[in-house]
Amino acid sequence: MNLAQRLSHLPREARDTLFLLAVVACCVAPLAAYLPLWTSALTAALLGWRGWLAVGARALPGRWVIGALLAAAVALTLLSHRTIVGRDAGVTLIVVLLALKTLELRARRDAMVVFFLGFFTLLANFFFSQSLPTAAALLVALLGLLTALVNAHMPVGRPPLAASMRTAARMALLGAPIMVALFLLFPRMAPLWGVPDDARSGRSGLSGEMSIGSMASLVLDDSVALRVRFDTPGGAPPPQSSLYFRGPVLTAFNGRDWYALSQPEARGITWAYPTPANLQMQGESVRYEVTLEPSRRPWLLTLDAVQERPELPQGTGAMMSPELLWSASRPISSVLRYRAESHLRFTHGPTRRTSLLNGYVELPAEMNPRTLALAEQMQADPAIAARVAASGAQAYIDAALARLRTGGYTYTLEPGVYGEHTADEFWFDRKEGFCEHIASAFVVLMRALHVPSRIVTGYQGGQMNDIDGYWTVRQSDAHAWAEVWLEGRGWVRVDPTGAVSPGRIGQFQRLQAPRGVLGTAMDAVVNPSLVRRLRSVWEAVNNGWNQWVLNYTQGRQLDLLKSLGLQSPSWQDLVRLLGLLAALAAATGAGWTLWERSRQDPWQRLLLQARQRLARAGLPLPPHLPPRTMAARARAELGAPAEAAAQWLLRVEQARYAPEPRALLADLQRELRRLPWPTAQNPRPSAP
Known part of the structure; x- marks a missing residue:
């Protein structure tokens, strides 16, 4: 006997319990990645135990056992989260309580509690992730919960789950228009709208510090950091060689790690004051819209350089640092969309040497001695000195870039582990590295040459x-x-990686992580171009989810009202429109009810009213009785007061089968309203 046959032979109670346990597992499964490991293990054990009890028709555990398990769960929650309040601890307890409640599943009342805890658990999933896969998984779990709920209200026989599922799906479809209307029109009161995200919910790959070799690992992460839509015709961007999205600026150096001036590690530096921005724009601007993935950091990534504040959702502030980095007023914990206008040609920073620039030539003592010696050799070289006299520090930059182009340096993901003197190893020993190796060694050399x-x-x-x-x-x-920094020009971008690997800048020739055996085998089975196409389709769908669902802000709500003809919409207009739609929905429901009533046989409706009158007199009758039998029962049990009603019932039966029944229907309806029906005070007991 296979599994399906064994399940079909189970009693209904056991079958329904197993289905409900499977639905509960679907509700809590997406939370496994965000809750402590013991929570998932304990929940799986409790659900498995309850299923074993159901299959074997065994007795449920006593309250002492459940109480001990609850106490253990609370203790483990305190141990894991140091509290039992808050989002993480609260969701942990809800999941465990849901699993424990299944051990008390004896009556329909207990099932109702499990259903409502299940619905709450579904909502709790969105505290951690609001992605499209999560929403799809929870939609399946919601359909399962509705199916179990419908099935629980079918107390007779063994109704097939397919029938309950069809009813649940019909209920969900009927509720979908209401859900869409509430989503579109229910006022969003920023910044109260939304839910907090966990620190693990987002990552940007960037931080306020950089260890030599750490950024190379990011190439293994192919996830999306941001999406950009340019406002130029066709969405065509500037040349790829100009697409530099600015992040943290790192200035303090301890020999191996670089820090932004805002980092605690850099605050002990006495010169930790950035130079003034002095931003001057040149040429035409580029307008674009950015959809930034959550990073748990406040940085707003924009193309170099943005002078005007980006257009952010209502309630989100932003400011620009002297280093041209725009930051939001709070960490970005959910998908954020904003518009910005950049000028790819610009100048910034002081144009004359000031004391504020002295910190940008500082290097840690006794570090990278060979790089310092290389700087002395370059300063002593007559050819370079002549060019310096003619063009200033630009000659040092050209000389360093020429060394990178012709010195046998390579761009690689696997340069090995660098030691204490990172610049020395790059310039003289390894001669290979990723972008942070190259940039760090270049900046160390420039500082050794006293170039900020x-x-x-x-x-x-x-x-x-x-x-x-x-x-x-x-x-x-x-x-x-x-x-x-160059005299008369201010801060100037120099990308030394382009000298080592020109294809990295502007041609989208990225280094790829080594493919494993499975990846190589999959390439032989599946066409890589098909995989890339499917990936593009999925990312487009996911981007649509981000744009139209996760990023549906109050501003977009008001834009919707503008498209409907309102000139200056407000949240009060949203409430009015929502109320109007609610009234229309109520009117539609009432009309549907009237239409359904009109579809009922008017003779059956007439007999229903008669049964209701007799029931109020103390004589309930089943709906299958014909009028003649109803009249006989009324005479026998209610006596003389029911004689007029009995005569009327006999006339109903005679008229129903007359040649023209509809001609007599109206008269019978009028008689029904005028008849002296018996009351509950004068019934006569029926004969034994």
């Missing part, structure tokens, strides 16, 4: 999705470049 310089991290490049026209920037596009 710093590192800028961010993203470079992007790739257009042919499906939706958005440009996708991935974590693997994370990049580090240098900024060098």
